[in-house]
Amino acid sequence: MISVQGLTKRYGDVRAVDDLTFDVEPGKVTGFLGPNGAGKSTTMRMMMGLDRPTAGTATISGRRYVDLSPPLREVGALLDAGAVHPGRTGRAHLRIGARTNGIPLWRVEEVIDQVGLGSAAGRRVKGYSLGMRQRLGIAGALLGDPRVLLFDEPVNGLDLDGVRWIRALLRGFADEGRTVLVSSHLMSEMQLVADRVVVIGRGRLIADADIDEVLQGLGGRRVRVRSPRAADLHRALTDRPGGPGRPEVERTGSGEPDVSGLGATEVGDLAHALGLPVHHLADVEQSLEDAYLTLTRDSVEHHGHGEQPVVNGARR
Amino acid sequence: MSTLMAPRTTTTPSALARTGRAEWSRVWSVRSSWILALLTAAAVVGLGTLVGLDAAGDPSGPPPDATAWDGARPSAMFALFGILALSVVTSTADHATGAIVPTLQWTPRRGVLLAARVGVVVGVATLLGLALVAAASGVVWAFVPVVGLPPGAGAGTLGGLAVVYACCSLLAVGLGLALRSTAGALVTVIALVLVLPPLLANLPYDWAVDLSALMPGSNALYLIFGEGPRDDMTATSSRLTLTAWALTALAAGGWRLLRTDASR
Numbered sequence: 001m002i003s004v005q006g007l008t009k010r011y012g013d014v015r016a017v018d019d020l021t022f023d024v025e026p027g028k029v030t031g032f033l034g035p036n037g038a039g040k041s042t043t044m045r046m047m048m049g050l051d052r053p054t055a056g057t058a059t060i061s062g063r064r065y066v067d068l069s070p071p072l073r074e075v076g077a078l079l080d081a082g083a084v085h086p087g088r089t090g091r092a093h094l095r096i097g098a099r100t101n102g103i104p105l106w107r108v109e110e111v112i113d114q115v116g117l118g119s120a121a122g123r124r125v126k127g128y129s130l131g132m133r134q135r136l137g138i139a140g141a142l143l144g145d146p147r148v149l150l151f152d153e154p155v156n157g158l159d160l161d162g163v164r165w166i167r168a169l170l171r172g173f174a175d176e177g178r179t180v181l182v183s184s185h186l187m188s189e190m191q192l193v194a195d196r197v198v199v200i201g202r203g204r205l206i207a208d209a210d211i212d213e214v215l216q217g218l219g220g221r222r223v224r225v226r227s228p229r230a231a232d233l234h235r236a237l238t239d240r241p242g243g244p245g246r247p248e249v250e251r252t253g254s255g256e257p258d259v260s261g262l263g264a265t266e267v268g269d270l271a272h273a274l275g276l277p278v279h280h281l282a283d284v285e286q287s288l289e290d291a292y293l294t295l296t297r298d299s300v301e302h303h304g305h306g307e308q309p310v311v312n313g314a315r316r
Numbered sequence: 317m318s319t320l321m322a323p324r325t326t327t328t329p330s331a332l333a334r335t336g337r338a339e340w341s342r343v344w345s346v347r348s349s350w351i352l353a354l355l356t357a358a359a360v361v362g363l364g365t366l367v368g369l370d371a372a373g374d375p376s377g378p379p380p381d382a383t384a385w386d387g388a389r390p391s392a393m394f395a396l397f398g399i400l401a402l403s404v405v406t407s408t409a410d411h412a413t414g415a416i417v418p419t420l421q422w423t424p425r426r427g428v429l430l431a432a433r434v435g436v437v438v439g440v441a442t443l444l445g446l447a448l449v450a451a452a453s454g455v456v457w458a459f460v461p462v463v464g465l466p467p468g469a470g471a472g473t474l475g476g477l478a479v480v481y482a483c484c485s486l487l488a489v490g491l492g493l494a495l496r497s498t499a500g501a502l503v504t505v506i507a508l509v510l511v512l513p514p515l516l517a518n519l520p521y522d523w524a525v526d527l528s529a530l531m532p533g534s535n536a537l538y539l540i541f542g543e544g545p546r547d548d549m550t551a552t553s554s555r556l557t558l559t560a561w562a563l564t565a566l567a568a569g570g571w572r573l574l575r576t577d578a579s580r
Contacts, residue, residue, distance in 0.1 A: 049424045050417060050578040066424040069326040070334075077421055083414035085346060092345040093418075099338040100422040102326065140418060 001026055001179055002047065002148060006056035009042050009203075016042045018203040019056070024181045026147075029174045031194035031211075032183040035296050039203035040183045041079070044152055048077055060148050070101035072144030078137040079152045086126035090117055090136045093125065097143050111139040116165070130157030138166070148179040155189060167193050187289035197288070201296045214295070215286040223259040223267050226280035230256050233276050237262075240270065258284075328428065335423050335432035343406050343440055352405060356398025357448055360391045364452030367391070368459030377462070384457035384465045385473040391452035392477055392540050395445040396484060400509060403441045403485040404501045407433065407492030407569075416578050426574045434489055434566065441485040446474050476551070480539045483558040484509060487532055490565025494572045508561075509533035517545035532561040 002024035009017040017039040024030045034040050045051040047058040049065040060068065060075055068074045084093055094108045112121045115135040120128065128136065134157050141149060151170075155163045170193050174180050184190050190197065190211075197214055199207040207214060227233045234257045237249045248260040259267055264283050271278045326334075343349050367387045371378055378387075410416040423429045450470070457465040487508070492501040509532050516528035528534050529546040535554035538544035544554070 045578070048421055050420055052577060069331060069425070071424055072422060079421070080414060080417050083417035085342075085409060085413045085415045087346040087348060089345070092341065096338045096341050096345070097418060097422045099341060100334050102330075102334055140421075 001061060002150075002181060003059045003062075004043070004047070004056070005058075007043060007046060007053055007058055008055040009039070009046060009051060010054045015203050017046070017053075020200065020203065020205055021056075022198050022205060022208045024179055024198070025196070026179040027174055027177045028195040029170050029180045029182060029193050031190040031197040032181055032200075033187075033190065033197055033292055034200040034206075037202075038200045038296075040200065041152060042203075043200070044077070044079055044150055044181075044183065047150065048075075048079065050079075070103075070144070072097065072101040072103065072146060074144070074146055075148045075150065076141030076144060076146040077150040077152075078134070078141045078154055079150070081130065081133040081137040081156070084125045084133065084136065087124055089122055089124055090128070090132075090139075091121040093136065094121075094139055094143065097140055101144055103143055107143060107145075111142045114142060115139040116162075131159060131162055134158055135162070138169075146178075148181075149173055150181045152183045153185065154182060155184065155186060163189070187287065187292050191288035199292065199295050206295050211288065214291045215288065222284040222286065223262055223264050224256065224280070224282055224284050225259065225267055225271070225278060226256045227271065227276055227278050229276050232274070233257055233271060233278075236270060236274050236276065237267070328425075331423070331425065331428050332432055335428050336436055338422070339432045339436035340440075342409070343436060346409070348405055348409075349402065352398060352402045353444060356395060356402070356444070357451075359394045359398070360448040360452050361455055363391045363394050364388055364455040365459075367452075368456040371456065371463075372459040378460060382463050383469045384453045384460070384463050385469050387456035387460070387463065388449050388453040388473075389540055392445075392449045393537070395448050395452075396481065396509070396536060396540075398448075399441040399445045399481050399485050400488045400505050401502065402444070403437055403488035404492050404505060405498060406437050406440075407489040408496065408498040408501055411496035411579070412498050414579070420578050430493075430570050430573050433493075434486065437489050438482055438485045442478055442481040445481040446478060449477060450474065476539055479555055480536050480558065483555075483562040484532065484536055486562035487558075487565045490562065490567070490569035493569025494565065496572070509536060513537070513545070530557060532558055535561075 004020055004022050004024075007017055007020040008015065020039070020043060032040055032044070042051060043058075046053050047060070047065060057064065065071060065075065091108065091112065094111065095105060097103075098105055098108050112118070115138050117132065117135050117139060120132055125133065125136065134154065138151070138154060141151065149170075154166050154170075158166060167189070170180050170182060174195065182190070182194070194211050196210050197207065198205070199214075225233065230251075234249055234251065237257055237259055250258045250260075264281050268278065268281050271281075364387070367390060371387060410419050419429065420426070423432075453465060453470065453473075457463065488501065488505045491504050492498070495501045495504065511533075513528050513531040513533035516524040516531065517534070519525070525545050529544060529549060534544050535549070535557045538549050538554045539551060539558070
């Protein structure tokens with residue numbers, strides 16, 4: 001488990017990370033999201049002991065990273081795939097990591113096979129593509145077969161096969177009970193793989209919730225319906241008796257109603273009761289991207305007003 | 317998780333030994349180290365060859381008390397250039413390439429990393445320099461067998477050079493760790509060892525000559541050739557001055573590595 005308590009990093013007057021508190025639980029893939037400059041990488045660097053916090057602590061399995069010895073057997077991390085000496089071969093790079101942590105060299109060959117680096121492991125890193133560097137970085141993270149994994153943008157530069165492979169890898173680690181923290185800008189990817197998300201903006205926590213809770217925060221269910229009598233259906237939905245469950249109806253570009261707050265069953269029943277023909281009726285899946293944009297937009301407003309609102313039970 | 321990979325704790329001595337082995341791999345797993353070592357070897361042994369050829373062709377013959385070790389002094393000076401370059405390149409490579417990120421992930425105890433890095437780089441550079449000077453002395457002796465290659469004189473020469481090389485390598489490593497820039501550290505160390513000492517010594521001011529006598533380069537040259545910008549320089553004062561420079565640079569580099577963020 002990773003525990004971040006009151007973590008703060010200041011550079012002069014700038015607070016890159018501001019009193020950040022959250023936990024990353026084992027057995028789940030936790031997405032770490034935020035706009036550029038939100039403080040994600042700085043937070044991960046402080047977790048790994050690369051940067052010194054101005055205040056607060058980050059512990060892994062109850063200990064600071066610097067106190068883990070040897071660390072690779074407890075934590076594996078990919079923070080920057082480009083941070084490798086370009087004149088060294090991939091295999092030599094991994095062997096150095098193995099030597100520092102007392103890991104047998106056969107394990108190096110194992111992780112090279114695991115990430116699909118193959119014969120490229122014997123070539124100098126300066127000849128690697130971005131995807132190959134990502135795979136090398138992931139191999140380094142897996143060297144010690146650790147219980148905790150941190151990845152900063154792991155699918156950058158990977159082709160579709162690579163993306164699906166890393167998705168399965170993360171899911172598999174979480175299912176084995178390991179702690180997995182993944183930072184990414186790809187919301188669609190996060191929606192597929194993450195069980196929980198931690199969203200930060202301007203160094204402060206915006207949301208720390210299960211992904212379903214975050215999606216629910218967008219207003220619940222949405223339905224898209226197509227009918228040759230779209231105007232009548234729109235009127236019927238709009239004039240539906242009010243109350244807490246009153247739906248919101250918007251017309252899409254083609255004039256078809258887009259209904260929020262009702263499920264496909266209720267809309268279908270209503271159309272049937274009124275004798276309105278329906279040619280298409282489907283629940284619209286909420287996207288993490290929409291939720292993320294809403295959350296981070298609110299974060300900017302929050303900083304402008306200095307409030308600390310609570311949305312969906314999550315601290316902002 | 318496999319049984320073999322189960323977490324276990326490591327003591328500081330074993331962590332130091334492992335990190336030292338890893339530092340050794342870091343030095344020799346990149347081509348630049350080999351190239352620098354080979355270029356230095358070619359220059360040092362080549363200069364020994366020229367000195368030997370010159371002495372062999374001199375009709376007046378060598379001085380009566382000269383040994384082949386004396387003939388290798390110019391080579392010892394050239395070896396110092398290589399030692400400085402190798403020390404700077406190997407100590408700044410991590411920050412220059414960003415590889416400090418995995419390095420500190422693998423060895424988060426920075427004191428252990430500092431000790432291993434300083435020990436391996438200074439040790440490798442010093443031993444390389446001594447081996448090359450010994451080889452150059454052998455070449456001189458091969459051309460002028462009459463001068464001899466007495467082991468006693470060799471021990472004295474190599475012992476004295478070991479202090480010079482270790483201190484200058486430590487100076488270069490300390491500056492490399494402090495500046496975190498290959499170009500910056502190389503320019504600084506060349507200025508301190510090679511450029512400023514003769515420049516200051518040739519200015520028509522006493523203070524400039526005094527300052528030159530305090531520079532690491534003047535003291536290294538004194539210990540190699542027995543000549544310096546001031547007449548009152550001694551081997552002991554030069555060793556102490558060089559050591560002070562080396563320890564000051566180490567303190568600066570150590571502070572930067574131990575106390576500041578990894579890439580800022």
